[in-house]
Amino acid sequence: MRRIKLFAGIAAAALALAACGGNAGTDSGDASNEGKAWEGDDSEVVITTWWEAGSEKVGFEALGDVFKQKYPDITFTKAAIAGGGGSQAKQKLAADLAAGSPPDTFQAHAGAELTDYIDADQILDVSGLYDELKLKEAFPATLIDRLTSDGKIYSVPSNIHRANVVWANPAVLKEAGIDPMKQPQNLDEWIADMEKIQAKGKTPLTVGIAWTRLHLFETVLLADLGADGYNGLFDGTTKWDSEGVTKAIKHFEKLLSFTDKALYTEDWEPAMQPVVDGKAAYNVMGDWAVGAFNAQNKKDGEDYIYFPVPGTQGTFDFLADSFTLPKGAAHPGGTRAWLDVISSKEGQIAFNLAKGSIPARSDLTDEERGQFPQYQQSAMESFGKDTIVSSIAHGAALPVKSSNAISDAVAKFVEGGSNAEQFQMELVDATK
Ligand code: GAL
DSSP, rough: OOOOOOOOBOHHHHHHHHTTTTOOOOTTGGGGGGGOOSOOOSSEEEEEEOOHHHHHHHHHHHHHHHHHOOTSEEEEEEOOOOOOOGTTTEEEEHHHHHOOOOEEEEEESSHHHHHHHTTTTTTTOOOHHHHHOOOTTOOOOOHHHHEEEEEEEEEHHHHEEOOOEEEEOOOOOTTOOOOTTTTSSSSSHHHHHHHHHHHTTTTEEEEHHHHHHHHHHHHHHHHHHHHHHHHHHHHTTSTTSSHHHHHHHHHHHHTTTTBBBBGSSSOOOHHHHHHHSSEEEEEOOOOHHHHHHTTEEEOOOTEEEEEEEEEEEEEEEEEEEEEEOOOOOSSSHHHHHHHHHHSSSHHHHHHHHHSSSOOOOOOOOOOHHSSSHHHHHHHHHHHHEEEEEEEETTHHHHHHHHHHHHHHHHHHTTTTOOOOHHHHHHHHTTOO
16 A cells, blocks of 8 residues: 655654755656646636635635636636535545546545545646646645655645644633633643633533544644654554553543533534634634634634643644545646646635635745734744644544544544443554
């Protein structure tokens, strides 16, 4: 099986080097084997995405506007299936790919998730396009590494997100006597704050549908295992039946006791809304959340604050969205145009400003970086100096089959279908 390297243990130094313009130096020597697969019909481009609601839709529209300006003659067709994290879109996509009717391009997470499509021979090598568009100089070497398999590059990234962020309503904290400027340093301190909030009759923590609970769980694993221990879950050096995971399950169970079960059927945006509205204190979500606060004209530092999930300070739980060239795409020339736009400075700036993520390109000028609001400035800084680890819930750490199995185990536990011990054994099985 082909392997895409994970971000395991990548230290700040390597990233800092990349941010200084380090060349990825990826060997794309045999790209010509498949020819220039991106040349061909450019009358249209059909794009499969799950960015169909709220701030994500707005981000995609910003990208669409850049596309329509640059390629006015290409018909732009969005084949969107709503559902955060791609929960619905990926199923439909799998069916279309299996039936041999792929879109012209589809959204896929950088990292292990790509291996599913590569192994199934469903996406094509675009490393030659990286040469044409000079992308190897534009992206950090460490990111290119995560998109490369056997010397070939299989997708083009549009952004980088951070998953281990707590979004909080400072007014709710103050009401419970908690100083919003004094952030809890570990999960136990955070739980103590949640008890104070609960005593005031507000919901301490919100979480929504299955993937958002997996998202919360992965950040708890990270807090309890530390970056090295967490990375070890994916190379076998940390066992899923180890004490560290048992401890994380206990913390997770405790955190769930502070949540409102009525929100368990909601996608991330409605599940986070009580925090925006001052009815709840905290939500753990990737930094697409900032797009939702901003879209509702909420002010950074006044209406909302953010900090790393307690216990994960100094670690950046990474994921990146990227777009592919599927085998058998009807309009490969249209795909080329799309990949050109999403990788361009103009496209990355327009998209990421709305989306809350940071540009995947590391060659922005100070002036271009300066356009980004405070949150993204802080994320760019963290990405440059923190230890990077890979998200489970968003395809960076494990292939879809394993992350789906973990997600099912989490769902069963959350809904009372298994106890802590059974849950841990199911995690062992899910990753076998
Ligand atoms: C992630 C994706 C993000 C965002 C989020 C919520 O998987 O990478 O860009 O869309 O889901 O839908």
